[in-house]
Amino acid sequence: MLEVKNKDIRTALNNVFAEMLKKGAVDAILVPVETPTGTNVVQTLVKNADKLVGVDPNALAPVMPVNSAKIISEMTRLGASKKKIAVVLKPCEIRALVELSKLKQANLENIVVIGVDCFGTYYVKDYAEMASKGKSPTAEVLKSFKEGKEDTRIACRVCEYFVPENADITIGLIGTDAERGILISGNTEEGKKILEKTGIKSDELKRDDAVSKLASARIKKRDELFEKTQKEVSGWDNLVSVFSTCIGCHNCMTVCPICYCKECFFESPTFEEEADSFLRRAGKRGLMRMPADTLLFHLTRMNHMCLSCVGCGMCEQACPSSIPLTKIFRTVGHNAQKIFDYVPGRSKDEKPPLTTFKEDELKGVGEE
16 A cells, blocks of 8 residues: 555555656656646656656546547557556556557556556546636545546546456555545556565555445446437437547547558548549539548448447547447447457457357357
């Protein structure tokens, strides 16, 4: 148990990160750091422990402007790091990173994953508004969580994976009085060695009851959302209506950690048409929605990545038209994943369904 003084969890964690660098347990740490305005955070790669004092990282910041799995993918896609890098991630970021590693889009060699329990995150604009009014979003989310209230993003309110899986080191907050002490556990041999070198004793995380209770509540909310969503989007007319405000900006694709194609079909010359082509298409029915092919874009993207969707909600947060993408993609993703008994990010060794063939799967769909 790491002692927390004056209810200052942030400083307690930052001291741990600084010690990891000072004692050479890791060569660098990727950690969320508040912007100068204090209204957002950006992942920052820190090599010098003294710099941590200057930037004052906030690993508990309840906001996620980007799924950090994309950042680690950019860092390691061309090859593994030669130095040991610790990365501080939320559970959905770890799950996305695991999926990217299985899809050969990230290399986890020399990457030490430090997973932090997640109380949920606010939308970027809500976090900024809260901070600009002098409130501490971190304190607010902790207070709401204690009171059993959840005013975070919809993706977080229905997320049953709020504790880290596949992390080398876990920072445990749920099921503890985090303002007095934090549980730190080494889950792998590498994680235990780093903690030992840092001078921290690894604790066993004993909080099954608290985690199980919260997971049950989240799953109930999730299933209610799925049922409601299926009714809202069932049928062609409903589907068209839901996506009717799409402006074709492709923001959802850009921020999605699972959409990794270097050459996207929807940004290829296939969709570069001359005016006469649009006129011919409009002539078939007398009118044509512009920009064109927005529904085709969403359905194709859904088909492409639903089996690896971790439900992080980045797509909806980035949508300028406020299309409820989170509940749609989570509903479709959950149903597709259930068919294959596949949970994205559950295991580093479990292969994505479409990369394997099993003779006994999908018998109810095809021939016996």
